[in-house]
Amino acid sequence: GAVVSQHPSRVICKSGTSVKIECRSLDFQATTMFWYRQFPKKSLMLMATSNEGSKATYEQGVEKDKFLINHASLTLSTLTVTSAHPEDSSFYICSARGTVGRETQYFGPGTRLLVL
Amino acid sequence: GEDVEQSLFLSVREGDSSVINCTYTDSSSTYLYWYKQEPGAGLQLLTYIFSNMDMKQDQRLTVLLNKKDKHLSLRIADTQTGDSAIYFCAESNQAGTALIFGKGTTLSVSS
Numbered sequence: 589g590a591v592v593s594q595h596p597s598r599v600i601c602k603s604g605t606s607v608k609i610e611c612r613s614l615d616f617q618a619t620t621m622f623w624y625r626q627f628p629k630k631s632l633m634l635m636a637t638s639n640e641g642s643k644a645t646y647e648q649g650v651e652k653d654k655f656l657i658n659h660a661s662l663t664l665s666t667l668t669v670t671s672a673h674p675e676d677s678s679f680y681i682c683s684a685r686g687t688v689g690r691e692t693q694y695f696g697p698g699t700r701l702l703v704l
Numbered sequence: 705g706e707d708v709e710q711s712l713f714l715s716v717r718e719g720d721s722s723v724i725n726c727t728y729t730d731s732s733s734t735y736l737y738w739y740k741q742e743p744g745a746g747l748q749l750l751t752y753i754f755s756n757m758d759m760k761q762d763q764r765l766t767v768l769l770n771k772k773d774k775h776l777s778l779r780i781a782d783t784q785t786g787d788s789a790i791y792f793c794a795e796s797n798q799a800g801t802a803l804i805f806g807k808g809t810t811l812s813v814s815s
Binding site: 592594622629630631632634637681683691692694695696697698700 | 734735739745746747748749792796805806807808
């Protein structure tokens with residue numbers, strides 16, 4: 589099956605710093621990637637939809653200036669958490685949809701962010 | 705808005721069958737999914753079903769869809785300890801759009 593990787597898998601940072609999370613589709617081209625956030629014992633909440641070569645579409649309540657998304661190529665999307673605060677601590681998961689089999693989304697392993 | 709509901713916990717003995725249930729509200733749901741998440745890991749797609757199907761079977765997994773009642777279930781036959789995980793039901797109303805997830809059912813398998 590299709591493989592999606594995320595880097596880093598775990599990051600601890602100080603409050604006020606910025607953190608970049610990468611999402612890569614390893615064996616297919618992903619025209620669309622999705623960024624989700626998962627709180628403990630909660631479901632996944634969609635943050636934004638990222639289309640290659642265009643601006644991301646953010647869900648209501650998600651600050652686009654705080655969560656910067658760049659989808660510069662068909663295999664890479666990045667999420668940058670700017671000026672991170674402790675309340676940004678969470679599990680961030682990306683998913684990717686290819687050009688074939690549009691109904692299937694493949695998820696990355698997730699990135700655990702802890703802001704001190 | 706769309707909503708997906710699941711029971712939060714299920715406990716079974718090894719070798720028994722597990723049935724995880726899910727209900728959804730969006731009548732235009734086209735694709736319905738089951739994902740598995742092990743501790744600290746991402747989501748693994750187990751199976752999905754198109755809304756014009758009633759049943760889909762894949763080895764130990766059987767998905768049943770009652771579109772009239774907007775009810776989806778996942779049956780795991782001969783449940784093993786390795787099946788212990790959180791199982792998420794999800795739906796989308798169009799191919800390629802973001803998924804709406806339930807809160808997940810924690811399956812605990814005892815030997």
